[in-house]
Amino acid sequence: MSAAEPASLFSALGDSTRLGLVRRLSDGRERSIVQLGDGLPMSRQAVAKHLDVLHGAGLVHRRRSGREVHYALRRDAIEAARHWLGEVSAQWDGTLARLKAMVEEGNRQGPLP
Amino acid sequence: MSAAEPASLFSALGDSTRLGLVRRLSDGRERSIVQLGDGLPMSRQAVAKHLDVLHGAGLVHRRRSGREVHYALRRDAIEAARHWLGEVSAQWDGTLARLKAMVEEGNRQGPLP
DNA sequence: GATATAAGCAACCAGGAGGTTGCTTATATG
């Protein structure tokens, strides 16, 4: 699945188990379900469901290899989420810069009503 | 509430209504509940609940002023979420750089087993 | 060919999320 809506992206990241999976995949290497679930206090099916959610949000890529299925992180999705947050920060900066300019302009001309 | 766990942060952002509220607040100005809910196809209480979630995750700051309650975006929380994603990207880059170095090293010394 | 291993499918369950409505309380304003 391709990069989805920002809300689905964040929603998929909004679970500590899935965040752990993402971190585990953050080296760019691909891993099977059992590898990813190793050490986690839940069943293989639960892990598979979490990976389904990540895949549904476009955060991971899925590749079948023999009897195994390998998952790899999709960097573009991570960047998409990061970009959304960047836009928020940018608008903040932009507005504050404009406000500051306005205030300075106002001070030069005298106090505002 | 102060900046919380990354999972709570992303979870709070994982809803299109709340993303809309965050975007609406991204100019840094504070707004009341009614102002924030204006135009949204839901009751005031629903909006208040969403703002509660954002506040619980540390994404907004709450200030009482007379009979109104004003909400403002907390930039540090946005940056915290952005930073987490940045770490993932960075590890990706780091591993790839190391891998590339290893491959080049390997090529100089001959093919790996 | 027999057996072990990886994954898929389906049913089920408890609890939380997102929404509603009705009523109350507190602050502004005519």
Added chain:
DNA sequence: CATATAAGCAACCTCCTGGTTGCTTATATC
């Protein structure tokens, strides 16, 4: 003082989520 407005509280409902278990299917391996 009377009334309008902003917000809080609580109960309720439905649907989704995160987890389970049991069984099946497909691929490796001895």
